[in-house]
Amino acid sequence: MVMPQEDRIFLSSPHMSGNEQKYIQEAFDLNWIAPLGNNVEGFERELAQYNDIAGTAVVTSGTAAIHLALRMLGVERNDTVFCSSLTFIASVNPIIYQGAKPVFIDSELDSWNMSPQALERAFEDAKRKGEMPKAVIVVHLYGQSAKVDEIKEICDTYHVPLIEDAAESLGSTYKGKKSGTLGKIGIFSFNGNKIITTSGGGALISEDEQMLQKARFLATQARDQAIHYQHSELGYNYRMSNIVAGIGRGQLEVLDERVNQRRAVFERYYKAFKDIPGIAFQPELENSRSNRWLTALTIDSKQTGVSRTEIIQKLAEENIEARPVWKPMHLQPLFAGLLYYPHEVENSVSDFLFENGLCLPSGSNLSEEQQNKVIAMVLDMLKK
Numbered sequence: 001m002v003m004p005q006e007d008r009i010f011l012s013s014p015h016m017s018g019n020e021q022k023y024i025q026e027a028f029d030l031n032w033i034a035p036l037g038n039n040v041e042g043f044e045r046e047l048a049q050y051n052d053i054a055g056t057a058v059v060t061s062g063t064a065a066i067h068l069a070l071r072m073l074g075v076e077r078n079d080t081v082f083c084s085s086l087t088f089i090a091s092v093n094p095i096i097y098q099g100a101k102p103v104f105i106d107s108e109l110d111s112w113n114m115s116p117q118a119l120e121r122a123f124e125d126a127k128r129k130g131e132m133p134k135a136v137i138v139v140h141l142y143g144q145s146a147k148v149d150e151i152k153e154i155c156d157t158y159h160v161p162l163i164e165d166a167a168e169s170l171g172s173t174y175k176g177k178k179s180g181t182l183g184k185i186g187i188f189s190f191n192g193n194k195i196i197t198t199s200g201g202g203a204l205i206s207e208d209e210q211m212l213q214k215a216r217f218l219a220t221q222a223r224d225q226a227i228h229y230q231h232s233e234l235g236y237n238y239r240m241s242n243i244v245a246g247i248g249r250g251q252l253e254v255l256d257e258r259v260n261q262r263r264a265v266f267e268r269y270y271k272a273f274k275d276i277p278g279i280a281f282q283p284e285l286e287n288s289r290s291n292r293w294l295t296a297l298t299i300d301s302k303q304t305g306v307s308r309t310e311i312i313q314k315l316a317e318e319n320i321e322a323r324p325v326w327k328p329m330h331l332q333p334l335f336a337g338l339l340y341y342p343h344e345v346e347n348s349v350s351d352f353l354f355e356n357g358l359c360l361p362s363g364s365n366l367s368e369e370q371q372n373k374v375i376a377m378v379l380d381m382l383k384k
């Protein structure tokens, strides 16, 4: 049965500010609908300012941004790229688009993100085999920063550039710096379920303005400077449109507010469940601040008497959307047989997080009343 949208409690749904209309109207008034234009430039400038970084290039999706980042770093056929295993598939697909091979790296429990010790083992093996990766993609899951200092140190030792997949962590910070600004290239997503959205979109950010210039070039079909449409390189149609960028400008104005709202959602869940044996929330690393895009936790069914799957099913009956933690990439049928480095030889942390992990409705537009309903239902199940 299709339920009316207004009755449904979503995991994470778009939350408009009202300011978006102003920018869209301006584009209409100027008939600046076609690609590029003042909103694209404005959004790039404002996004760079927000993140305190030299520049950004806005594109059609986060996936496109990762694809361009790989092109920027020269990833080609038969190269390898190390990537977090516990993530959404968009982190990995662009590696395949390039004909390269992903190597999956497990998580650790302090952040649920890339395990530095697994990364180190992967590098040692790669060095032995003479197959160094062209890049490392680290994901900041659900808004929480990975152990970037440790990971960067390893990458620097082996002279391999780091791409931050900050699709879920826009507005988060790590040691006072914005998430996504710590590697060679960072990427964001403005997909409909993210902390701010343009309905669909993405961005690359970097201190290297030349690299971004090249990304913009490749994103507009790699057109040489000639009036007769000449092309010397393979390009894409990846540039963000001026209308979509207008939505982004309106959304960016409320990003900090959205972060605070998501953190407040987390705090309410945390207060309600923190003392229950068998429940553990995704931790926040010292010196980092998560945007808490999604509130994620693990349920030890032996202690709570109920599994995360039972909780998801029960909530679904009440038209409430909850989800398991991402299914790790090394467990995906599409990537069967590819190399994987667990946290410890006999201990895969991402397997554990997938089997026991739960994401609860976390939207910035989730009302307290709606959240109380979710909390009451979960508490009710746990007590039995």
Ligand SMILES: *Cc1c(COP(=O)(O)O)cnc(C)c1O
Pocket (backbone or CB within 6 Å): 060, 061, 062, 063, 064, 087, 088, 090, 091, 139, 165, 167, 168, 188, 189, 190, 191, 200, 201, 202
């Ligand atoms: C959403 C997401 C992406 C991709 O973004 P799109 O804009 O949907 O292409 C990439 N990586 C992660 C971790 C994501 O959550």
